[in-house]
Amino acid sequence: MDTLNIGGNEGDRFYRYKMPKLISKIEGKGNGIKTVVPNMTDIARSLSRPPTYPTKFFGCELGAQVNCDEKKDRYIVNGAHEAARLQELLDIIIGKNANTQKVIRDCKACGRRTEVDMRHKLVTYILKHPPSTPKGKDGKKDRKNKKNEKNGNESPTSPTRDSAESDDEITKRIVAEAAELPIADKNAKDDDWAVDTSPEAVAKRIKDLERDVRTSLIVDDDDSEGEQEPHESFDEWLEDNNDARNNDVYKKIKELGISKDTDIVLKHLVLHLFPENFQKNDNIEKQIQKRAKLFKKFVLNPDDQLALLGATEKLLNEHKGLMESKTVCKILMGYYQSDLVEEEVIQAWIEGSNSSKYKRLFKRNASVTYADEAINQDIRNKAKPFSNSIVSIE
Template sequence: MASAGIVNIRRDVDDKFYRYRMPLLLTKIEGKGNGIKTVVPNMADVARALSRPPTYPTKFFGCELGAQTSSDDKNERYIVNGAHDASRLRELLDVFIDKFVLCRSCKNPETDLVILKSGRNEDIVRDCKACGERTDVDMKHKLVTFILKNPPKNPKKSKKGGAKGEVNGNGGGVHATAPFVPGDEHGGGSGGDSDDELTKKIKAEAAELTTETKLAAQDWSADTSPEAVKARVKALESQVGGLSLAPAGGLGDDEGSDDDINSPYAQFGRWVEENKGETGVGAVQIYQKAQEFGVEKKHKTVLVLVQALFTEDVVQEINVYKALLAKMVTSEKHQKALLGGIERLVGLTHPELIPSVPKILMALYQIDVLEEEVVTQWGTHVSKKYVDKETSKKVRKASEPFLKWLEDADDDESE
């Protein structure tokens, strides 16, 4: 079932399995009289899903409505002067998506805006990663002037770099959150035709992890020396092999007998910890390794995977491995194990991440591996199943802004 508050980027597509999703645009009216204004509280999240800077759709609303707009990127506050209801702005967002996001050839939202410079002339095209076509935008629209004055920021470049004379961007940092799968520009097939769609997505994402991509260029670990790796593996063993040390006595089910350090789960966790970030090791290889250990369908595997795979950059990493998570999180029990892994990750391994719990939950929610009912129930009931009671309280306390957002989103939809 689709999570509440998430819609297809193309709202004319009714397919609930349509892979390009975005948060439902929300609005809030503030002020009175001449000072009345419409705030879009989740504009930044919507824009990330579209791979566009949030200032673009905000300014587009102003152009279409003949209203002044203001943008505060630092505080993620985007305002359109005047009172405008959510349905009207959602209709305008559909127009923005059609004009400045969707490829005109294949109607796929997997595009970057590219500014082509030729002498004094500048043109904006949509560069589609799905079909390879470049289609122009309406250069007569008022937003074009704003885009040319405020070009998209350059994404992290590959070793090959961009073509000369182009300004290419996606609003900065979007590669981590936009629900896009790259094309085959780096070579390599996607496997047999018998694979299901999620497996194909895993393989497609794994194909991107070459030495010539932005993902491979990232600093996956602060210290990759043999001593540091051994230290992290030892810490992981204490987590994976010592799950039963949690006050509630481990998982409390028929898998609880596999908590020793030689269990398939512990071996899988050590392999992920030692090999993540290596060239050629990506989502598909991790899933295949889980299959080798015979634990790819077990919910406890999700608990181990979260602790072994994610680091302090967990919000970005969630989106890098979104297809892998979608493949492995298949039930409510898996979702609870996922949340348990997050508890241990932020409560025990990276306590500095506790303030980031709302962002982590939002990232998981937006890729549809967490359902509203599950995360709400988890957030309102302290548990000693995976961590001690005090740590559990801290993590859930930190999740309150996200739970409040869920509640407000439901209220907005019901209204």
């Protein structure tokens, strides 16, 4: 397996600290495409960190959901990502190098220990998921870890490791000589990289930590790895951008990957794009015609037409001011004139699922009913004048 110098120090070919080169494997297609890192465990072992930390960092930086299955040794980042891009992000996390228990970063080459950026979402994740005792390849605790735990000693991953652990002779001699040096005076001035332990600095760090934890409890859900559902994101975006152009709305739908969820997309579009204009009860047909091109992207067959009418039932149910026969007929006329709904589908909707002629159509679209049946029947009764007017015209 190819190896790299940890931290991107490629100028020193004899650098002691190395790691495996990151490998990425893209699986799936369409909305289900994902990137698997097969050697994440080996990479994390060389960094002395749990493999979930770098994986979570990838998700935070790329704005993607991640899935960590430690039992199956599978670490996944949603979306298609090249190995070179993930390697760049890995170099960033090596720079941060967060020690999970003390929230510091420590360099194994020079021993420098400094605080990490407490504002990053990865720090919140680390505080909630402290590392477990390192395990061997067979999934059991290493024999050395068991012995240390039994004797009450520190884990081999502790910063105060045994100086005799896999060091060369020169390093052993340096460590032995360092152990004989006198302990520094407590009143001596700290080095530039030392942690400030004054009461003011400690109080400030605690305050910052509490703020980050409160923020994470609001916006970071562990079950969803801190990511919001696409439909919820679209609903919030429409609420803030109900005057957006048709092209911008359609681009947002494609960006979130929900274009195939016709029923839900139509519901969001109807509930957010029409209420304010419909409440004015003027130029309803004009407002529908303005959005007709956008709706035609999703209304492609009778099933979709019935879904549009189901979303309209939800709109009328939430805005009682629209529950007038005249307004209901205006909305249907707008759909009809914009070629969004055909006559026979409107007839099927008004007659309801009891109509033997359209019973099959309703059976396929049972999920598009959003309001109480009694309310739906009231809406359909108010729509009958429109149905009669179409029949009379023909």
